[in-house]
Amino acid sequence: MEKPIQEERKAFLTGNEVVAWAALVAGAEFMYGYPITPQNEIMHYWTRLAPRYKRGFLQTEDELSAGFTTIGGVMGGKKAFTATAGPGNTLMQEPLSMAEMMRLPVVVVVQQRGGPSTATVIYSQQEVTLTTMGGNGEGLRIVYSTSSHQELFDYTIKAFNTAWRYRFPTFVLGDGYQAKMREPLTLYDPEARGVAMVGTEPFVGKEGVPGIERPPAQHRNTFSLEEELYEKVKTDAGDYEKIAPSVAEYSSKYTEDADLVILSHGVVFRAVAEAVGSLREHGFKVGFFRPVTLRPMPVGPAREMAQKAKKILIAESALGQLARLFKEAAFGAQAEIHTLFKPGMGITAEEVEEKARELLQ
Amino acid sequence: MEAVRTEMPAPAMPRSWRVDTKPHKFCPGCGHGLVLKCLGQAIDELNIQGRVVFGCDIGCSLLSWDFFNIDTIQTHHGRTTPVMVGLKRARPELVTIAYMGDGGGYAIGAQHLVNAASRGENITVVLANNTQYAMTGGQMAPTTLPGQKTETTPYGREPETTGYPFMGPEMVAAITREGAYVARGSVANLRQLKSYIKKALENQIAGRGFSFVEALSGCPTNWRTNAAETWDFIEEEMPNYFKVGEIKASAAAKKGEEDG
Ligand SMILES: Cc1ncc(C[n+]2csc(CCOP(=O)(O)OP(=O)(O)O)c2C)c(N)n1
Ligand code: SF4
Ligand SMILES: [Mg+2]
Numbered sequence: 001m002e003k004p005i006q007e008e009r010k011a012f013l014t015g016n017e018v019v020a021w022a023a024l025v026a027g028a029e030f031m032y033g034y035p036i037t038p039q040n041e042i043m044h045y046w047t048r049l050a051p052r053y054k055r056g057f058l059q060t061e062d063e064l065s066a067g068f069t070t071i072g073g074v075m076g077g078k079k080a081f082t083a084t085a086g087p088g089n090t091l092m093q094e095p096l097s098m099a100e101m102m103r104l105p106v107v108v109v110v111q112q113r114g115g116p117s118t119a120t121v122i123y124s125q126q127e128v129t130l131t132t133m134g135g136n137g138e139g140l141r142i143v144y145s146t147s148s149h150q151e152l153f154d155y156t157i158k159a160f161n162t163a164w165r166y167r168f169p170t171f172v173l174g175d176g177y178q179a180k181m182r183e184p185l186t187l188y189d190p191e192a193r194g195v196a197m198v199g200t201e202p203f204v205g206k207e208g209v210p211g212i213e214r215p216p217a218q219h220r221n222t223f224s225l226e227e228e229l230y231e232k233v234k235t236d237a238g239d240y241e242k243i244a245p246s247v248a249e250y251s252s253k254y255t256e257d258a259d260l261v262i263l264s265h266g267v268v269f270r271a272v273a274e275a276v277g278s279l280r281e282h283g284f285k286v287g288f289f290r291p292v293t294l295r296p297m298p299v300g301p302a303r304e305m306a307q308k309a310k311k312i313l314i315a316e317s318a319l320g321q322l323a324r325l326f327k328e329a330a331f332g333a334q335a336e337i338h339t340l341f342k343p344g345m346g347i348t349a350e351e352v353e354e355k356a357r358e359l360l361q
Numbered sequence: 362m363e364a365v366r367t368e369m370p371a372p373a374m375p376r377s378w379r380v381d382t383k384p385h386k387f388c389p390g391c392g393h394g395l396v397l398k399c400l401g402q403a404i405d406e407l408n409i410q411g412r413v414v415f416g417c418d419i420g421c422s423l424l425s426w427d428f429f430n431i432d433t434i435q436t437h438h439g440r441t442t443p444v445m446v447g448l449k450r451a452r453p454e455l456v457t458i459a460y461m462g463d464g465g466g467y468a469i470g471a472q473h474l475v476n477a478a479s480r481g482e483n484i485t486v487v488l489a490n491n492t493q494y495a496m497t498g499g500q501m502a503p504t505t506l507p508g509q510k511t512e513t514t515p516y517g518r519e520p521e522t523t524g525y526p527f528m529g530p531e532m533v534a535a536i537t538r539e540g541a542y543v544a545r546g547s548v549a550n551l552r553q554l555k556s557y558i559k560k561a562l563e564n565q566i567a568g569r570g571f572s573f574v575e576a577l578s579g580c581p582t583n584w585r586t587n588a589a590e591t592w593d594f595i596e597e598e599m600p601n602y603f604k605v606g607e608i609k610a611s612a613a614a615k616k617g618e619e620d621g
Binding site: 029030032056058060061062064065068069070071072073075076077078080094095098202203204205206208209210211212213216217218219220221222 | 377379410411412414419423426427429430431432433434435436437440443444445446447448449450451452455472473475476
């Protein structure tokens with residue numbers, strides 16, 4: 001079939017449009033979804049692009065259904081995904097707990113909005129705990145937090161590979177600001193860049209008559225014995241731990257000699273990177289540390305940084321959701337921890353810089 | 362002299378059943394096994410074992426996750442319909458069957474049943490109506506009969522405060538278009554129930570749209586009934602509210618009835 005993107009090209013798009021293109025070039029075959037701001041345009045672009053490339057779409061009755069139909073598509077062996085936000089993400093956690101239990105490579109794009117409840121639609125980082133830990137269970141999932149449109153593109157593609165390679169549900173965590181804003185980026189076909197796309201395999205509806213030509217493929221999520229469940233969770237958690245070091249990603253700069261390291265993720269990282277650049281120009285010993293995967297956390301590097309740094313400033317558009325993940329990763333480190341928490345509010349480079357200067361006095 | 366039989370013949374099991382998981386896990390006298398016998402026979406007769414995917418709900422239907430020699434997905438309470446919808450959309454060549462209880466279909470998963478039916482999703486839903494939540498110990502369901510005692514209606518269901526029994530097939534028939542197949546059978550008439558399920562599957566295979574069969578089913582464990590009382594409830598009490606028969610069938614499906 002014709003590739004959606006033949007040659008690399010520059011584009012100036014909204015984040016939601018970027019996600020639709022990324023899913024398309026990643027070979028996603030089906031999107032199931034339910035409208036919610038700020039992710040709507042992912043569906044809008046997908047429904048415009050999909051028929052041209054013979055991809056499917058189903059608008060479901062709610063996010064429970066969007067999640068469970070995505071599971072159906074994935075179990076049929078198709079690269080399927082959904083997108084949601086806020087209260088929709090809350091509902092999405094029921095199907096995602098089943099995906100976690102059954103090790104299903106479901107891909108979900110979350111464009112965070114304010115919370116709790118219906119709240120606001122543009123800007124927030126308040127779905128970190130929900131997305132990383134999910135519902136009942138142990139949070140065995142992978143969460144990429146993007147901070148630019150190029151990353152939205154790169155990590156949406158990557159999410160499909162991660163999900164199908166490791167068979168853990170995988171999330172791309174953006175936010176309303178990234179979703180709606182326009183930004184330049186380069187669109188490309190992953191295979192043309194040497195990124196091989198991981199193949200799919202049906203969980204059910206396999207070749208051959210079950211019971212005659214092969215055993216039936218039977219998947220369950222209920223166990224009658226505690227021991228059975230214990231074994232299952234231990235095995236999955238063991239698998240997760242094993243892959244965590246190769247899945248975890250982060251970026252950091254100037255942390256070696258820093259008096260202050262600023263920790264952030266996602267869209268807030270943009271402000272932090274700018275603030276750190278400016279502070280360095282003014283001679284301040286400031287660095288940044290930014291986990292790209294919030295689950296698994298880059299535990300080793302985070303701890304190492306926290307052992308070296310004198311002070312750490314955690315900046316996030318939430319009341320400590322990133323901070324909780326970080327403190328767990330860096331438990332025992334000596335650095336003084338300071339915070340700039342603005343739940344549901346944007347954080348500017350100026351604010352970060354001002355707070356940093358205060359801490360460095 | 363005639364040869365003397367030394368062994369009892371094994372009870373005839375549908376070919377599509379998984380022999381190594383029998384005897385099944387349902388209580389003695391449970392209706393689920395009978396519904397699944399009809400389903401197994403229908404699958405055998407249509408010779409579709411190689412392209413069926415069976416989905417079971419949470420409720421006593423979960424016990425059927427390894428019941429058939431058929432690819433199977435056990436889902437969540439009420440969510441079997443969307444899982445099968447998603448699968449069918451992605452793999453239209455498969456025959457997808459969503460199996461659930463009355464609580465799963467009419468209470469927690471009602472929005473999925475309503476919308477799958479109204480969108481005309483080309484799947485088959487088979488629902489065992491045992492008038493209560495069996496797996497959780499016998500609480501009231503939307504289908505509980507007026508006056509019926511359950512754990513949450515210990516003095517009997519009062520319609521004034523808790524409503525009247527949910528008429529599932531009638532509702533599905535009302536919201537589906539021509540081409541849908543909707544029937545209510547009973548474990549008291551297995552031949553008829555099998556023919557309804559078979560026609561529902563044929564409807565899906567022909568791509569005519571949503572197909573739905575409710576089966577009146579028994580739960581002696583939670584009803585606390587002996588065999589005679591169980592059959593009496595299924596045959597005498599339940600039909601007072603739940604009329605057995607085909608509620609919506611295209612001319613083609615009706616013809617199947619005459620032929621079969
Ligand atoms: C979200 C959720 N809520 C509640 C339950 C508990 N639960 C398990 S089975 C069940 C009722 C089953 O009743 P029904 O669907 O009629 O099936 P039956 O057991 O009667 O065959 C309930 C409420 C659950 N598993 N999941
Ligand atoms: S509790 Fe009732 S419905 Fe469940 S297996 Fe036993 S008899 Fe069947
Ligand atoms: Mg029931």
